[in-house]
Amino acid sequence: xxxxxxVDINGTPIGVACGTCHGPSPxxxxxxxxxxxxxxxxxxxxxxxxxxxxxxxVDKTRxxxxxNTPVDMLDxxxxxxxxxxxxxxxxxxxxxxxxxxxxxxxxGPRERNHCVECHAPHAPAVPRVSPxxxxxxxxxxx
Amino acid sequence: xxxxxxxxxxxxxAGGATLGAAAFARALAPLTEWKPTTSVDEFLQKHYKELDxxxxxxxxxxxxxxxxxxxxxxxxIADPRPLPGVRFAYALNLSICIGCRxxxxxxxxxxxxxxxxxxxxxxVLEMEKGSLDLAKGNAHYTSPVPRKGKLYMPVxxxxxxxxPCVKVCPIEATWKEADGIVVVDYNWCIGCRYCEAACPYHAxxxxxxxxxxxxxxxxxxxxxxxNRLRPQGVMEKCTFxxxxxxxxxxxxxxxxxxxxxRVFGNVLDPQSEIRWVLExxxxxxxxxxxxxxxxxxxxxxx
Amino acid sequence: MTLPTEHVxxxxxxxxxxxxxxxxxxxPFYAWMTALTAVFLVGVNAWAHQTVxxxxxxxxxxHVSWGMYIGNFTFAVGLAAGAVMMVIPAYLYKDHxxxxxxxxxxxxxxxxxxVSLAFVNVDLGRIDRAWHLMPVVGRFHWPVSMLTWDxxxxxxxxxxxxxxxxxxxxxxxxxxxxxxxxxxxxVFLSIVWAVSIHTVTAFLYSGLGGRxxxxxxxxxxxxxxxxxxxxxxxxxxALQVVRRxxxxxxxxxxxxxxxxxxxxxxxxxxxxxxxxxxxEFYTGGSHTAAAQYLYFGLHGHDALVPWIWTAIVFNxxxxxxxxxxSTRTHLWRVDIGCGLALVGLWIEKGIGLIVPGFIPxxxxxxxxxxxxxxxxxxxxxxxxxGLMVFTIGLKVAIAVFTGRMRAAEPPxxxxxxx
Numbered sequence: 001x002x003x004x005x006x007v008d009i010n011g012t013p014i015g016v017a018c019g020t021c022h023g024p025s026p027x028x029x030x031x032x033x034x035x036x037x038x039x040x041x042x043x044x045x046x047x048x049x050x051x052x053x054x055x056x057x058v059d060k061t062r063x064x065x066x067x068n069t070p071v072d073m074l075d076x077x078x079x080x081x082x083x084x085x086x087x088x089x090x091x092x093x094x095x096x097x098x099x100x101x102x103x104x105x106x107x108g109p110r111e112r113n114h115c116v117e118c119h120a121p122h123a124p125a126v127p128r129v130s131p132x133x134x135x136x137x138x139x140x141x142x
Numbered sequence: 143x144x145x146x147x148x149x150x151x152x153x154x155x156a157g158g159a160t161l162g163a164a165a166f167a168r169a170l171a172p173l174t175e176w177k178p179t180t181s182v183d184e185f186l187q188k189h190y191k192e193l194d195x196x197x198x199x200x201x202x203x204x205x206x207x208x209x210x211x212x213x214x215x216x217x218x219i220a221d222p223r224p225l226p227g228v229r230f231a232y233a234l235n236l237s238i239c240i241g242c243r244x245x246x247x248x249x250x251x252x253x254x255x256x257x258x259x260x261x262x263x264x265x266v267l268e269m270e271k272g273s274l275d276l277a278k279g280n281a282h283y284t285s286p287v288p289r290k291g292k293l294y295m296p297v298x299x300x301x302x303x304x305x306p307c308v309k310v311c312p313i314e315a316t317w318k319e320a321d322g323i324v325v326v327d328y329n330w331c332i333g334c335r336y337c338e339a340a341c342p343y344h345a346x347x348x349x350x351x352x353x354x355x356x357x358x359x360x361x362x363x364x365x366x367x368x369n370r371l372r373p374q375g376v377m378e379k380c381t382f383x384x385x386x387x388x389x390x391x392x393x394x395x396x397x398x399x400x401x402x403x404r405v406f407g408n409v410l411d412p413q414s415e416i417r418w419v420l421e422x423x424x425x426x427x428x429x430x431x432x433x434x435x436x437x438x439x440x441x442x443x444x
Numbered sequence: 445m446t447l448p449t450e451h452v453x454x455x456x457x458x459x460x461x462x463x464x465x466x467x468x469x470x471x472p473f474y475a476w477m478t479a480l481t482a483v484f485l486v487g488v489n490a491w492a493h494q495t496v497x498x499x500x501x502x503x504x505x506x507h508v509s510w511g512m513y514i515g516n517f518t519f520a521v522g523l524a525a526g527a528v529m530m531v532i533p534a535y536l537y538k539d540h541x542x543x544x545x546x547x548x549x550x551x552x553x554x555x556x557x558x559v560s561l562a563f564v565n566v567d568l569g570r571i572d573r574a575w576h577l578m579p580v581v582g583r584f585h586w587p588v589s590m591l592t593w594d595x596x597x598x599x600x601x602x603x604x605x606x607x608x609x610x611x612x613x614x615x616x617x618x619x620x621x622x623x624x625x626x627x628x629x630x631v632f633l634s635i636v637w638a639v640s641i642h643t644v645t646a647f648l649y650s651g652l653g654g655r656x657x658x659x660x661x662x663x664x665x666x667x668x669x670x671x672x673x674x675x676x677x678x679x680x681x682a683l684q685v686v687r688r689x690x691x692x693x694x695x696x697x698x699x700x701x702x703x704x705x706x707x708x709x710x711x712x713x714x715x716x717x718x719x720x721x722x723x724e725f726y727t728g729g730s731h732t733a734a735a736q737y738l739y740f741g742l743h744g745h746d747a748l749v750p751w752i753w754t755a756i757v758f759n760x761x762x763x764x765x766x767x768x769x770s771t772r773t774h775l776w777r778v779d780i781g782c783g784l785a786l787v788g789l790w791i792e793k794g795i796g797l798i799v800p801g802f803i804p805x806x807x808x809x810x811x812x813x814x815x816x817x818x819x820x821x822x823x824x825x826x827x828x829x830g831l832m833v834f835t836i837g838l839k840v841a842i843a844v845f846t847g848r849m850r851a852a853e854p855p856x857x858x859x860x861x862x
Binding site: 086090091093094095096097098099100101102103104106107108113118126128129130131132133134135136138 | 225233235238240241242243244246247259260262265266281282283284286287288350387389390391392396397399400401402405406407408414415416418419422423441443
Binding site: 151155158159162165166168169170171172173175176178179185189265267275276277279281297306309310311312313314315330331332333334335336338339340341342343344346347348349350351352373374375376377429432433434 | 468489492500504505506510567570571573590654655730733802806807809
């Protein structure tokens with residue numbers, strides 16, 4: 001969904017699904033508007049990728065691999081893995097990507113992050129955060 | 143004897159001695175507030191390794207009762223033993239650690255650390271890329287992370303296989319368990335701090351005063367050898383959250399890490415993540431030349 | 445020989461008379477002991493606060509976790525070991541003049557061990573758990589932990605010296621000749637043992653790979669040599685005081701012998717310091733950061749710099765004074781030299797050794813330490829205690845040696861006056 005920065009009569013923000021314009025039957029009311037204007041705030045900082053590198057040319061709600069095999073939005077990780085093989089391998093092997101639960105999966109479950117939980121697909125670089133407070137040292141006077 | 147009037151002399155001396163004794167008692171007056179132990183049982187408590195199952199149960203019940211009386215919080219203190227066929231190891235991915243210190247925060251909360259001193263077993267160093275010289279490290283960074291040209295290195299107890307802290311303890315209050323964790327018996331330690339002098343990694347902490355945690359923030363899932371509320375005057379250290387890991391769960395620092403830079407598990411399991419990292423990544427340890435043989439490894443992805 | 449049953453009567457008499465002597469004297473003695481008692485009580489009170497509220501009341505931290513107390517402990521063990529510098533000439537080389545005053549060294553050993561044990565105990569986080577250190581009832585990690593060796597050798601040294609001094613004074617008190625079989629073997633044992641107490645104390649520090657400032661083979665030799673400066677220096681001053689204030693005869697010869705020893709040991713000490721300094725500063729690198737910090741400061745932190753340079757100046761000056769003085773004509777120069785040496789070594793071996801071991805920390809961070817007021821109070825209190833033990837020990841010994849303290853009734857069998 002793209003935020004149009006408009007609100008309806010009840011004050012609810014109006015969003016537009018990608019497929020409204022990029023679907024099989026694009027909506028008349030938005031046709032002709034400048035793509036850039038409309039995708040307010042949508043930065044694409046993901047190497048030299050174009051939209052169609054990942055999104056289906058006609059139905060932007062669908063993704064595809066490089067050989068055009070369709071990929072469901074929920075299975076997007078296989079698409080990330082296509083180019084980021086090493087990171088995906090590390091992810092599968094447990095050295096990339098947060099997790100919680102049990103190291104001993106025979107005793108309990110484990111939850112893994114999805115790639116997009118940290119890496120927004122259009123701007124995947126992890127943003128800077130403020131670190132938690134530094135240590136307080138007895139004996140430090142500065 | 144030299145003296146003219148021995149009786150007078152003796153009387154004067156007796157008077158002086160009484161005054162002296164009174165002054166001595168007055169000097170010691172602050173000790174009347176001293177309550178290091180709550181009972182004879184606690185004073186006479188044997189070393190952890192000498193307690194049988196029944197005695198251990200009593201000790202745990204007594205400690206839970208003490209905590210309830212002191213803080214009003216009902217906690218459960220367990221004594222989880224090492225899992226058979228398990229030896230823990232921990233690895234840290236320096237390529238993806240962003241230095242957010244959430245691990246240090248999680249440790250602080252999970253282990254019931256003293257709030258005022260914001261104590262934690264984990265210390266994160268902001269280092270210069272291109273150098274592993276700890277002298278260029280800075281533990282007090284505050285600007286948003288990750289900063290360009292920096293790498294972030296959390297340091298905590300490495301549970302060394304050849305731990306100098308275990309060697310030097312005069313009363314075996316600290317020792318290495320079968321699953322590799324180096325533990326401290328807080329009820330046996332006399333606070334000589336020889337282990338703190340011996341540790342090459344700044345991993346050990348001393349309770350310079352009684353640690354205090356507000357009742358509502360106390361983590362009630364505790365273990366005798368790890369995160370129960372510690373008394374004043376004893377040593378403590380990271381225990382790889384044995385109250386969690388000996389039940390198969392991740393340590394708190396790993397769960398808090400947003401990037402997944404931390405890898406933990408049973409190194410004896412050929413299918414484990416930690417095993418894969420140790421076999422496939424270029425891992426190294428800090429101060430390898432000191433010969434401590436740590437169980438905490440660092441690696442880069444590239 | 446006195447019958448064993450006689451000792452039941454005479455030994456308590458000995459103790460009672462000793463107590464009497466210990467509390468008897470002229471005004472300067474009372475003033476001295478009262479002042480020491482006052483300082484001691486201030487220290488006791490400070491320690492009581494520290495015990496209740498924790499070592500947080502000191503300036504110590506997780507970065508510098510040993511400081512004033514352990515520094516003073518180290519120096520005091522050296523003083524105790526240094527007493528052996530009198531024992532060797534007196535017993536091994538049959539120096540009779542020294543033999544007459546060797547008891548001063550043995551009493552110093554007792555007082556210094558009491559002081560060192562006090563320092564180690566006030567540094568404990570949980571002194572109420574000290575019983576955990578006892579073999580059998582506790583869990584004694586011997587022989588792996590060097591601290592357990594220290595417990596054994598310090599306790600043993602104290603017992604040896606208590607026995608030797610006690611035996612010699614008691615037999616003299618009874619008007620008998622001491623039987624060599626009962627004390628000479630212990631004296632010879634004490635010579636070896638004196639070296640062991642300070643070697644073990646050095647090994648406490650030198651065996652730690654994570655502390656490069658201490659991790660040097662030179663540490664034990666430095667300890668022994670500086671002990672052989674501080675011990676004799678203290679004894680020379682003590683003998684001078686005894687000479688002036690008591691009826692005990694102290695000849696020129698013992699003092700002269702001690703100064704001859706000092707002339708050698710003070711030079712060797714300076715040489716070892718020089719060797720240490722060269723190795724550190726020529727090598728450079730992060731393992732020598734502690735020496736950098738101590739002598740010149742590190743990243744703007746330089747709290748110890750004035751201390752160490754004072755120690756250096758004092759040690760060099762005392763060496764010059766010992767080497768240039770004639771004990772016959774300029775003994776006062778030797779006195780100043782002894783005082784300077786004692787202060788210089790107290791700094792160099794005390795906080796000038798312990799604190800830089802922690803700065804920079806094992807993660808190469810610089811958090812400084814200087815003792816605070818509470819630590820000074822406890823420290824001075826313990827030294828006051830040591831001086832009281834030394835004073836009383838000397839007073840009783842002198843009373844016995846000069847015949848002032850004698851068993852009232854001679855024992856049942858005929859005796860020969862010593």
